[in-house]
Amino acid sequence: MPIVVRIDVELARQKMSVGEFADRVGLTPANVAVLKNGRAKAVRFSTLEAMCRVLNCQPGDLLEFVED
């Protein structure tokens, strides 16, 4: 998949741990791991919205298109 989820970059900028992030967004740590290592097949807009709200960023900061 050429779409990469850049959660770790934003987490580092916010100095937030994965556990706290999962907790505040309302995701399971397992699903956060799926997002981080690029195995996610689909994301709800509501999840994206919650992630942007918690990380105080735009969807474009989290999603990146990378040519294979």
Next chain:
Amino acid sequence: MKINHLAVIALRIVLVGAFLLLVLFQVMSLPGQFAHMAAENPERAYLQWPLTIFAILEVACVQVVIVSTWKLLTMVKRDQIFSRRAFVWVDAIMWAIAAGWTMLAVFSAIVILNADDPGVPLLLILMLAAGAAVGLVVVVLRALLRQAADLRLDMEAVI
């Protein structure tokens, strides 16, 4: 939700009742009936065991359908019906109907070729048509279940 729950319970009671009735038929009524017919018509007594075995096997096919329906109901109750595991039981129903229908078709062919009045052949043809309809409905429902299971699988991958 409440009405579904009641329907599942009612269907389970009907299934248990039907299954027990069929066991009764298999071990008592059918063997007794064909033994009686053999005693009444000694010149056709050779038909007793083939007919008994045929009837018991037909009833067994219906029993497979009942047991599979019970298993599928359990999956409905646990919200597991839209999964690959449901196909084991749906396929069991499909093959049981196919086997029962094929046996009935062979039996009907023999009866119709030797019949001297049209009553029994017509009745058998009616039963074959009804059986084919039920079997084909199951095939269509199976395709619908496959679509729903695939959709559920897709939705579960959404985070």
